[in-house]
Amino acid sequence: MSRVVVDPVTRIEGHLRIEAEVDGGVVRDAWSSSTMFRGVELILKGRDPRDAWAFTQRICGVCTTVHAIASIRAVEDAIGANPPPNARILRNLIIAAQCVQDHVIHFYHLHALDWVDIVSALSADPAGTSRLAESISDWPLSSQSYFSGVKARVQAFVERGQLGPFANAYWGHPAYKLPPEANLMAVAHYLEALDWQRDYIRIHAMLGGKNPHLQSFLVGGMATPIDPDQQASLNAGTIAELQKLVAKGLDFVSRVYIPDLLAIASFYKDWAGHGAGVGHYMVYGEYPEADGPGASLYLPSGIIRARDLTTVEALDPAKITEQVTHSWYDYAGGNDAGLHPFEGETSPNYTGPTPPYDWLNTDEKYSWLKSPRYDGLPMEVGPLSRMLVAYASGHPRVRELVTLVLTRLEVGPEALFSTLGRVAARGIETLLLAEKISDWVNALADNMGRRELRIHDNSKWDPSTWPAEAAGAGFHEAPRGALGHWVHIGNGAIQNYQCIVPSTWNAGPRDAAGQRGPYEAALLDTPVANEEQPLEILRTVHSFDPCMACGVHVVDSAHREIARVRAS
């Protein structure tokens, strides 16, 4: 039995540490720890709720937009603002574009190097790569000379002796299974995807001024004026440019990403047997198709328990709690209780080792993440959860795409509950949204043509129109999963703010009952060929697409006093 530490886990957002016990070449137990804390929610106290989205958006720059969306929804829920249809359409466009772009970056730039051996690509026969590429897609960049050029670029890079970000990695590890020709194809598409994402995200610049950290959100609507006759508004020219970018997006996803995903996955089908995790899946749902509370959602909400795809349970936000038994926080009423976010407290109390340290004491508190639970159970959130709930709810297009992928890989639905299942579900969702997004561009054009130009509910902009006390919740499906913000407003200012974030659900530590969080559960029984090179651990952790900056919570006012005493 030996203890393996992976810190930092790289190719993620933020600071994540994994400790694992490895025996006989497999992981016997694992602990997930977040090692960074900022206290964004406390910073929000006392501020104008209309400003909150700009603060919370900075919780994460990789999933930019997501905390802005959840925040404006929470404040709108509290004060009763009703954004007009154009605001809903613009938000759907922004959310879907974020999801598509983020998933592509994850596949190629954060996750691919767990499956693709760059050094092996140097021994590829470009003619063979060309044949492979043309057998799986009609994407035009597939000639022998094209892949020869890519190979020469990589060769020159290696010969120069400065491997930069690719130095000291796991090249040649026995867990890499792709033939050199497939590795070369993947490296070429890694580079193409870099260019693609930069172009595609111009959708956000058009609708939000810039990316990362768009600046067009407003409580009650959007700040982007719409007028077909004005140069300073979204107009017919914008629609044409959006349509072009949306088409290019779908082109890349359907002709490069999905064929690559299927080709690479076919070499790693054994990973449908690893990384199962907790087996409970939670989805808030996303993409309202009408306005006002209770509108139908393009991707449905729901709960699946114990991998039972025959039953989708209705989601009840009242069943959400957070525990701190193994988190560096204290609860006034005892550390083994679970608190609903409306009653949430967050008093940090770091009891871990003083840095620099070698090991965390995982029997005690060991993470800056809390342990969220639904009805007492740990829940996996993210693309796999969304696709499972949609599939089990009978979503026609999701059923088609899931069936297509399972058929092509020659596996059954049970393969979805795995590391490979997460990778596949992310690709399926990307294709689904890359298709769907053009509907919203068309809806925007229709409204523009009818001179339906409203973008904002001005009736609730002035704080004097708000109730003296108000509370609201905002739910959103971020690329990495279910995101909720809860806000209390009093006398026009934020009194309390709580976020429960996808990576808190997935990466959180054990709870009072000893139930592991989803990362920890998914790592059980993961094979580890070489303890010095924890490539397999990275595969399963990366399949969740960790985003640690998002996951970490706030301190309350009591703690500030403690901190001051300590400082002095």
Added chain:
Amino acid sequence: MHDPESWFRRELERRGVSRREFIEFCGALTATLALPRAVEAQVAMAIESAQKPVLVWLEFQDCAGNTESLLRASRPTVGDIVLDTLSVDYHETIMAAAGHQAEANLAMAVAQKSGEYIAVIEGSIPTGANGAYCTIGGRSALDIAQTVCAGAAATIAIGTCAAFGGLPAASPNPTSALGVSDAVPDVKNLINLPACPVNVENLTALVVYYLTFKAFPPLDAYRRPLFAYGKAIHDNCERRAHFDAGQYVEAWGDEGHRTGYCLYKMGCKGPVSYQNCPNVRWNSGTNWPIGCGHPCIGCAEPNFWDTMTPFYQHLPGIPGFNIANQVDRVGLWATAGVAVAFGAHGVAKFFQGRNVPALAKPSPPPREDRPAAMPSSDEKGGSQ
């Protein structure tokens, strides 16, 4: 004159970039840098012949927004190459190695390239709880920053969090977060590239400047390059004519909003914010915040989360009463610190009921060991 075998030229050819396109790109860069056209050839030559300097990119209390911005570098093929001229030996978000292999890469760069590498720091550095608010590989952010900055030829604090503390340092600063200049006071050759996040065009321009002149550009009192932060947003804003004409947006989506009137009354902080957004714009020149109808929030200014909020409250002064003159004065005062400007206008009420830290530090004095050509405090600070 140019070595045809240079790595950079070969790289250009491989990427299908013609000599002419490359020269055009250098021309655009020199324009960003506000350099005379004659410098273009010099820029081109310097980039071509450069050996790849080593760069280590550290992330502390960050959101990775600056890293994402890096991925958006415009003029894609050539912009990439400019960044490829650096050997990025450590960057947690993109590097293939993890855990102790990753840490070994950092240790090797610090040991073998001491005094030569460039350190980029993203995110603030917490000093509370003995460093436990941010650890990597069991070491505190402060410990790592001190080690890495000590051996760096120069340190670039990228984004407002690294430059000035940013969001984590916003009142009440729960983790005692600091920007690099305060956390590592003996840092040498520090350049701040604030904004939330940084506009990658300004990082690209800084890198080219460094490779070309083997020196760093002139900086303002907050150690920001003048080529990017030398003018107020308001001075170059495409809506300035509407401001001067007294034409303002009064409500979101009204006719003035759709027509592109001035956002001053909706809370725009452009008059007291210094950055080149109106000229360079964002995402391959696609747009910028005011261009999409939302006010500037002043994201490259120190303490903007405290000094520029509430974001939708307009700057002091009543439109219609000699406002052009008044706002110009606000702009002038701003370089001496927006707090001074706000104080002068009696807007301390902005912060009533909130525990706001000291708003703007006095301008740091120029140091001999820093490369800055500081503007004198009189140059823009007026009689404040």
